[in-house]
Amino acid sequence: MENDKMITSEIIIQDYSKFVLKPKEEIILQLKDVDKIFLIGCNKCFKEFKQFGEEEKECVELIKMLRENGKKVLGCADIDFLCNRIITEKIIRKRKELNQADCILVNSCGIGVQTIAELTEETIPSKPVFTAADSIPQGGQHCLSLYDEEGIHFRCAACGQCFLGMTAGICPIVNCAKELVNGPCGGAKNGKCEIASAIGQVAGATGKDKDCVWEKIIREYSRKKFIPELFVSPVIRDFNKPSLKTKNVLADLVREKRFEGFYGGVYPLEKKEFTSQKAIKIATEPKQVIIPLLQHAGCPAEPLVKPGDKVFVGQKIGEAKGFISANIHSSISGKVIAVEPHPHPVCPEKILSVIIENDGKNQLAPEVSPKGELDNLSSEEIRKIVYEAGIVGLGGAMFPTQVKLCPPKDKKIDTFILNGAECEPYLTADERVMIEKTEDIIFGMKALMKVLNVEKGYIAIEENKPEAIERMITQITKADYTDSGHNLRNLESREISVICVKTKYPQGAERMLIKRILGREVPPGCLPFDVGVVVNNVSTAVAVAEAIRTGLPLIKRVITITGEKNKDPQNLEVKIGTSFKDLIDFCGGLLDEPSPFPPPQVGREKEKGKGSCQDVRSVEIKMGGPMMGIVQKDFNVPVIKGTTGILVTSPSDIEFTLLRACIKCGRCLDVCPMELNPSNLGLYAEKEEWEKMHLESVMNCIECGSCNYICPSKRSLVEAFKLAKKEICAKLVKNPQSSE
Amino acid sequence: MLITQLKPKEELLSIIHGKRVLTLQCYGCAEVFLPKEEINLFLEELNKSSTLIVKNIISDYLCNYEYTKLRINLWAEELKKSEKIVIFSCGIGVQVVSTILSQVSSIRYQVYPGCDTLYLNGFQGLTPFNFDCAQCGQCFLNYTGGICPLTSCAKSLLNGPCGGAKNGKCEVAGPAGIAMDCGWEKIYKKLETIGRLDILKEVVKLRDYSK
Numbered sequence: 033m034e035n036d037k038m039i040t041s042e043i044i045i046q047d048y049s050k051f052v053l054k055p056k057e058e059i060i061l062q063l064k065d066v067d068k069i070f071l072i073g074c075n076k077c078f079k080e081f082k083q084f085g086e087e088e089k090e091c092v093e094l095i096k097m098l099r100e101n102g103k104k105v106l107g108c109a110d111i112d113f114l115c116n117r118i119i120t121e122k123i124i125r126k127r128k129e130l131n132q133a134d135c136i137l138v139n140s141c142g143i144g145v146q147t148i149a150e151l152t153e154e155t156i157p158s159k160p161v162f163t164a165a166d167s168i169p170q171g172g173q174h175c176l177s178l179y180d181e182e183g184i185h186f187r188c189a190a191c192g193q194c195f196l197g198m199t200a201g202i203c204p205i206v207n208c209a210k211e212l213v214n215g216p217c218g219g220a221k222n223g224k225c226e227i228a229s230a231i232g233q234v235a236g237a238t239g240k241d242k243d244c245v246w247e248k249i250i251r252e253y254s255r256k257k258f259i260p261e262l263f264v265s266p267v268i269r270d271f272n273k274p275s276l277k278t279k280n281v282l283a284d285l286v287r288e289k290r291f292e293g294f295y296g297g298v299y300p301l302e303k304k305e306f307t308s309q310k311a312i313k314i315a316t317e318p319k320q321v322i323i324p325l326l327q328h329a330g331c332p333a334e335p336l337v338k339p340g341d342k343v344f345v346g347q348k349i350g351e352a353k354g355f356i357s358a359n360i361h362s363s364i365s366g367k368v369i370a371v372e373p374h375p376h377p378v379c380p381e382k383i384l385s386v387i388i389e390n391d392g393k394n395q396l397a398p399e400v401s402p403k404g405e406l407d408n409l410s411s412e413e414i415r416k417i418v419y420e421a422g423i424v425g426l427g428g429a430m431f432p433t434q435v436k437l438c439p440p441k442d443k444k445i446d447t448f449i450l451n452g453a454e455c456e457p458y459l460t461a462d463e464r465v466m467i468e469k470t471e472d473i474i475f476g477m478k479a480l481m482k483v484l485n486v487e488k489g490y491i492a493i494e495e496n497k498p499e500a501i502e503r504m505i506t507q508i509t510k511a512d513y514t515d516s517g518h519n520l521r522n523l524e525s526r527e528i529s530v531i532c533v534k535t536k537y538p539q540g541a542e543r544m545l546i547k548r549i550l551g552r553e554v555p556p557g558c559l560p561f562d563v564g565v566v567v568n569n570v571s572t573a574v575a576v577a578e579a580i581r582t583g584l585p586l587i588k589r590v591i592t593i594t595g596e597k598n599k600d601p602q603n604l605e606v607k608i609g610t611s612f613k614d615l616i617d618f619c620g621g622l623l624d625e626p627s628p629f630p631p632p633q634v635g636r637e638k639e640k641g642k643g644s645c646q647d648v649r650s651v652e653i654k655m656g657g658p659m660m661g662i663v664q665k666d667f668n669v670p671v672i673k674g675t676t677g678i679l680v681t682s683p684s685d686i687e688f689t690l691l692r693a694c695i696k697c698g699r700c701l702d703v704c705p706m707e708l709n710p711s712n713l714g715l716y717a718e719k720e721e722w723e724k725m726h727l728e729s730v731m732n733c734i735e736c737g738s739c740n741y742i743c744p745s746k747r748s749l750v751e752a753f754k755l756a757k758k759e760i761c762a763k764l765v766k767n768p769q770s771s772e
Numbered sequence: 773m774l775i776t777q778l779k780p781k782e783e784l785l786s787i788i789h790g791k792r793v794l795t796l797q798c799y800g801c802a803e804v805f806l807p808k809e810e811i812n813l814f815l816e817e818l819n820k821s822s823t824l825i826v827k828n829i830i831s832d833y834l835c836n837y838e839y840t841k842l843r844i845n846l847w848a849e850e851l852k853k854s855e856k857i858v859i860f861s862c863g864i865g866v867q868v869v870s871t872i873l874s875q876v877s878s879i880r881y882q883v884y885p886g887c888d889t890l891y892l893n894g895f896q897g898l899t900p901f902n903f904d905c906a907q908c909g910q911c912f913l914n915y916t917g918g919i920c921p922l923t924s925c926a927k928s929l930l931n932g933p934c935g936g937a938k939n940g941k942c943e944v945a946g947p948a949g950i951a952m953d954c955g956w957e958k959i960y961k962k963l964e965t966i967g968r969l970d971i972l973k974e975v976v977k978l979r980d981y982s983k
Contacts, residue, residue, distance in 0.1 A: 054911070062914045142911055142920060149918020149962075160966055161918045166911045186835065186871075188863030190889040194779065196863060197787065197884035201870020203863060252874065282775050282890065286805050301799070301830070685846055686839050744800060744833045 051141040051165040053094065059164055060101050063137070066160070068104045070133035071095065072124075072148060074114035074140035094139060094164060106133050112709055113698045114144030118295055119707055121151055130159070139164040193270055200252035207245035213269050216246030223247050293548040296705040297536045298738045300457050300659065302496060306594045306601040307460045312468055314605045315618055317390060321364055321609025322670040323349065324376050324385040328424040329431045330356030337386060341368045344397035346585050349386050352422070358432045358673075359422035362388060363587035363607035365395040377612070377655045377669040378662055385670070388609070400583045406475070411483040414580070418483075421579035422673075423586050427451060427462075427540065427569035428656055430674035433576070436566055437483045443561045448486045449549060450477050452493040452500065452570040453533060453540035456657025459677045461592040462570050464603045466493065466500035469574050470507040472581075476573030477528065479580055484566055489528040491570075492545050496535045504530045537659060538736040542567045544705055556706070556732040586673060593619045595680035597651045606671050612653065612678055613667045622651055622680060652683040659737040688740065688748040690718055700739035700749065706732050710739035710749050717752035722759045730756050775805040776862050776887035781814060787856065787884055793818070794826045794847075794854035795886070796869065798861030800833035811860050811886070826854045834865030841872050851881065860886040910980055915971055917962035924955030931976050932956060 051074075053059075063069065073091045095105050107129035114120055124130065136152065136159050138145045149161040187206040195213055196203060205211050209227035219226040228242035289299070326332035333350030337343060343362040350360030366389045373382035403409065403417055419434040439445050450473070454462040466473065473491075481489050491508075493501050508528050531549055533539055543554045545567060552563040560567055575586045587608055594601040599620030606615060616622065654661030655669075656676050671678075700710035708729060716725045730753055739749045795815060799806065815828055827850040834840050844851070851857070851873075859866045863885065870883040908922055912930060922928045926944035933956035936943040942952040963969050 142913060145911070145913045146918055146920060149913070152918075160968055161913070163911045163913045166909050186837075186864045186867040188867075188889050190775075190863065192777070192888050192890045194863055194866070194885035194888050196866045196870065197882075201867055201874070201883050203867055255874070278777070278890070282777070282805060286775070685843055744836060746839075 051139075051167050053139070053165050054163070056097060059094075059097075059137075059162075062162055063098075063103060063135070066103075066134040068106050068132060068134045069098060070106050070127070070130050070136050070159075071098075071108040071164075072114065072136060072138045072140070072144075073108065073110050074112075074138075074144045091139065094137075098137075106130075112712065113701055114138070114140045115147055116698075116701060117147050117151070119701070120147060122707075124148075124151060133159060135160045135162055137162045137164050141165070141167040191269070195267065198267065199249050202245060202249050202252065204245055204249065207248075209242070211269075212246065213267060216244060216250070220244035220247060290702075292534050292536055293539065294536075294544045294705060295707060296703045296738065297538060297544070298703050298741050299535075300537055300741060302535070303458050304460050304463070304496065306458070306598075307592050307603050308463055308497075310460075310464075310601070310603055312464050312590055312603045312605050315607070315610065315615060317392065317394075318364070318607060318610040318614055320369075320387065320389050321362075321607060322374050322385050322387050322611065322668075323360060323362065323609040324374065324383045324670065324672060325350045325360055326376070326379065326383045327360060327430060327608070327672040327674065328356075328358040328422075329429065330354060330358070332384065333357060333360045335371050335384065335386060337368050337371065339368050339370050342366070343368060343388060344395045346400040346583075346587060347397040348399075348420075348422075348585075352419075352432075356432055356435055358424050358434070359420060359585070360386075361422055361585040361587050362386075362397075363609050364388060364390045365393050366391040375666045375669050377664060377672060377675065400585075402583050403580050406479055406482070406580060409479075409482075409580070411485065414479050414483045414576075417579050418576060421575070421585035423572060423575045423579065424673050425569055426571035426575060426589060426673065426676070428660065428674050428676050430672075433568065433572055436568065437480070439484070439561050439566070444564055445484050445486055445561070445566055446488065446564045447550060447566075448477070448481050448484060448489040449545055449565060449567045450489065450491045450570055450573055451540055451542070451545060451567050452491055452497075452504075453545060454497070455494060455535070455537045455540040456659055456661075456676070457537075458594050458679055459592045459657045460594075461590045461603055461676055463497045463500050464592075465571055465574055465590050466497070467503050470503045472574045472577040473504075473570050474507055474528070474573075475581070476575070476577035477568075479576050480566075480568060480573065481528075486566075487527065490549055491528065491530045492533050492539075492549060493530060494535045494539055495532050501530060501532055538705060538734070538738065541705065541734055541736060543734070556729060589671075589673065589675070591615075591671060591675050592677035593680075594677060597623045597682055598680040599623055608673060609670045611668050611670055612655075612664065615671065615678060616653075616667070616680060650682065651680055654679040654681075659741065660735060684746075686746050688746050688751075690714065690747050690749075690752055692745045692747055694747060695745055697744060699742045699744065703738040703742045705736060705738065706734055708733060710753075713756070714739075714747055714749045714752060717749075717756055722756050722763070725753075725756045726760050731760065733757065775890045776807065776860075777890055778807050778810045778814065778860075779886055779888055784814070784858065784884075784886060788818075788823055788858060790822045791855045792824045792826050792853060794850050794857045795828045796834070796857065796859045796861070797828065797830045798832060798834040798859070798865045799830055800835070801862065806860065806887070826850050834859070834861050834868055837868055837872070840868050841876075844869075844872055844876060855882070857881055857883045858886045859883060862887070862889040908979065910977075912976070915974065915976055916959045917966060917968065917971075919955065919959045919962055921955055921959065924953075924958060926952060926955075929956065930979055932972070933960075 071091060071094065091108055091110065095108060098105055107127060109123060109127055111120055111123055130136070136148060138148050138161060140163075145161060145163045152159050152161055188203065189205045191205050195205065204213055209225050210217055221229070223244055225242040225244050325335060331354040334353050335349065336351055337349045343349060344365045345362060347362045348359055349362050352359050368386060369389050370387045371384065372387070374385040374387070376383040415434060415437050418437060423433040425431045425433060425436070452462055452466050454460070477489055477491070491504055493504065495501075508530065533545070533548055538544055539548065542560055546552050546554055546560060546563060546565050550565065552565070554560055554563055571589060575589070578584050579586070588605055589608065590603060590605050592601070592603050593615055598616065599622070602619050604615065604618070653664045653667060655664055655678060656662060658679060658681070661679055694711055694714055696711060698711060704710055713725055713728055713730050716728070733753045735750055735754060737750050743749060797806070797811060815825060818825055829847060829850070831843060857869070859869055866883060866885045873881045873883065912921060913919075921930055926942050927934055933954060937954035937957060940954055940957050942954050960972075963971060
């Protein structure tokens with residue numbers, strides 16, 4: 033009966049399940065020889081949302097039934113998406129009760145059962161596996177196509193030989209009871225299918241009437257005045273399609289892609305072609321710079337100047353405050369006009385900034401001078417230089433480099449990784465830096481390795497940057513065997529190698545790189561220190577080299593200004609503090625076409641009467657790449673140390689919102705590189721249940737945006753997680769005990 | 773979660789040769805499988821021939837009725853200029869676009885699928901592994917040690933091996949080019965390891981094909 037309900041048209045996404053419990057008698061019969069049972073239930077895949085800790089209704093009933101029949105239920109594991117083997121395996125290994133059980137009873141679709149059956153062979157002591165459920169035939173229904181507002185269903189039988197071009201876009205395979213492909217059978221009565229109504233009579237059910245699909249198709253033909261090729265030359269259906277060989281090859285391809293290097297991840301369009309071939313240009317001198325005193329993770333710096341002061345290039349204008357902080361320097365010479373709060377590209381609130389008017393002389397501060405040969409510098413001295421120069425991670429996270437260079441005493445660092453993956457689409461700044469400043473990178477890297485006293489260094493570059501890889505390899509061999517004759521002699525023994533990693537987002541995230549290169553997994557809540565690794569960005573190495581060779585602190589960096597809505601995308605070397613607007617204008621300005629369409633109104637927003645004519649902008653400006661970039665409302669914000677690029681695109685045609693329902697397809701789970709459950713987290717975020725999100729380890733989220741990217745419902749997940757993390761942090765600061 | 777393959781080029785060319793064409797690619801499930809490279813190569817080839825590509829639109833989740841309806845408005849200009857519309861997506865995407873077009877306009881658009889959609893057992897699940905589920909509606913895994921006889925046996929036998937396997941390889945799947953292991957041998961070995969060969973003596977219920 034329940035089966036029938038699923039197949040007929042009254043499908044609501046929330047209750048759509050892929051399996052149904054077997055009859056009670058059958059379950060008891062198969063369990064007649066066993067006593068102690070361990071139950072595993074799959075609780076996602078288009079099922080109703082379950083609260084954390086609450087046991088699933090179906091499982092509760094099943095346990096009750098088993099106990100009534102004299103069986104012992106040792107434990108019950110509810111796992112979201114049992115078919116996801118990697119996560120399932122991790123959860124199962126933790127359940128020690130399993131060892132005492134006589135058998136495992138699985139309540140899931142056939143794939144879940146088989147996954148468990150295979151796992152029992154490899155990881156947990158061999159136990160018989162029983163299934164408590166029957167899979168529900170889906171008749172060509174897939175994910176989003178289940179249901180829509182107007183009650184239209186689209187199904188695909190995946191026959192391997194698409195006929196839709198000849199049938200006016202109406203599929204005869206799934207809709208015709210006889211699966212005819214060359215016209216109606218002639219048996220329809222009053223436009224209704226003879227087979228469907230016959231079944232309806234037998235079953236005594238109503239609503240079984242089905243329209244003859246071929247009548248529909250022909251009506252469509254006449255409406256479009258379109259004579260299909262079908263009637264000129266009939267097509268024969270190839271029942272042999274697709275061949276087993278094709279299937280296996282394709283399935284292998286998919287699997288290979290999914291598990292390449294690390295778990296999860298996505299493959300967004302790269303779009304690096306706008307700027308990847310363009311050499312770095314130096315941007316025009318800004319007339320005025322706005323230098324925020326917070327350009328790093330941690331505490332803001334203290335201002336050292338006041339309005340009216342004269343400052344020079346490289347002069348320290350902000351003093352680091354606290355352990356996790358960084359110095360701030362002036363990037364031009366001129367007069368301080370104001371020290372006041374100013375909009376910031378990262379922080380939503382205004383941040384105290386030093387505003388300096390350029391006198392155009394570019395006078396260097398007296399303290400800027402070369403720091404001498406690398407050979408003669410002790411590791412303590414290099415650390416001091418890095419600290420004084422205010423160097424932070426230039427990959428975007430802006431973590432003070434000096435902190436990374438001070439690993440806790442008990443942690444032995446054995447490997448250094450220089451991150452040149454640049455996995456964000458569109459951005460090419462790091463790629464150009466690797467091509468044009470190869471020597472600086474190696475110099476900086478050697479300096480950093482000297483500080484940490486590590487033997488082994490890797491430079492990781494994604495394989496979509498062949499030129500950078502080639503340059504880097506040439507440079508390394510040169511540095512090791514020829515140049516290093518004198519000044520780098522004692523660094524000779526340190527070995528640097530280039531690793532070419534597969535292009536996959538977010539390959540550039542620290543954890544993913546460490547996993548890919550060393551096979552070490554950074555446990556949740558830990559830092560790369562804990563597995564003996566330090567990761568730095570290539571641009572950071574350049575900044576370190578600059579600070580040692582010329583003494584110039586971090587006052588400029590290379591960024592990419594790109595996007596479809598930008599006239600002339602460029603890679604630019606810019607001074608910190610230059611405003612976004614100036615740079616976009618330098619690159620030819622915006623390709624500004626006023627949007628002819630009203631902003632989309634979608635989903636539940638419509639019901640709530642929200643989302644109509646808000647800010648209609650034809651462009652969206654982001655700091656950073658499309659995946660992790662931060663949308664800017666004010667174009668006068670300055671470039672800061674962590675600006676990797678400025679992206680000018682048209683806004684997404686469908687707005688991302690949490691108001692749209694989650695369809696529980698589980699894609700986000702599939703792509704989350706941190707192995708979290710974004711789907712669950714998103715549902716908690718809707719209800720602002722931060723506590724539960726904390727329990728489901730939202731703090732481990734690296735905000736890579738993969739879940740947002742893949743979400744078919746276009747829910748603004750990352751935004752919600754960022755908010756949740758903030759709320760949880762605020763709570764922890766208030767009462768630290770609750771962290772237990 | 774569907775897998776697609778580019779249709780034979782001759783078939784596509786016979787439809788769109790010399791016409792003004794709008795191409796629409798759905799990258800939503802592309803993470804699963806859409807032959808992006810082949811499609812783009814094909815489009816490049818087309819560009820050189822007398823076929824005019826009005827625009828190549830890249831979108832996602834065409835199967836979502838709601839989004840596609842909104843987007844069709846955005847594509848109105850390009851749609852007007854084209855004679856044929858080729859959609860590179862699974863069968864569902866094609867059906868959705870075609871339905872919406874016939875709902876919202878009276879212009880006779882001709883929608884063609886650019887891909888064939890393949891049915892891959894096991895891809896109903898999330899992360900594709902080697903498991904297949906035929907969704908028969910009557911799970912037999914209890915009797916077979918967790919190995920599905922419907923999908924791992926070419927003949928979908930439920931009550932034991934057919935006897936035609938040679939050296940553990942299936943006689944049916946062999947000639948098709950792929951040496952498939954005999955599913956029933958696998959089942960036997962599995963049951964042997966867990967010491968439940970007695971299950972095989974049980975009378976298996978008949979398969980209900982009406983499910």
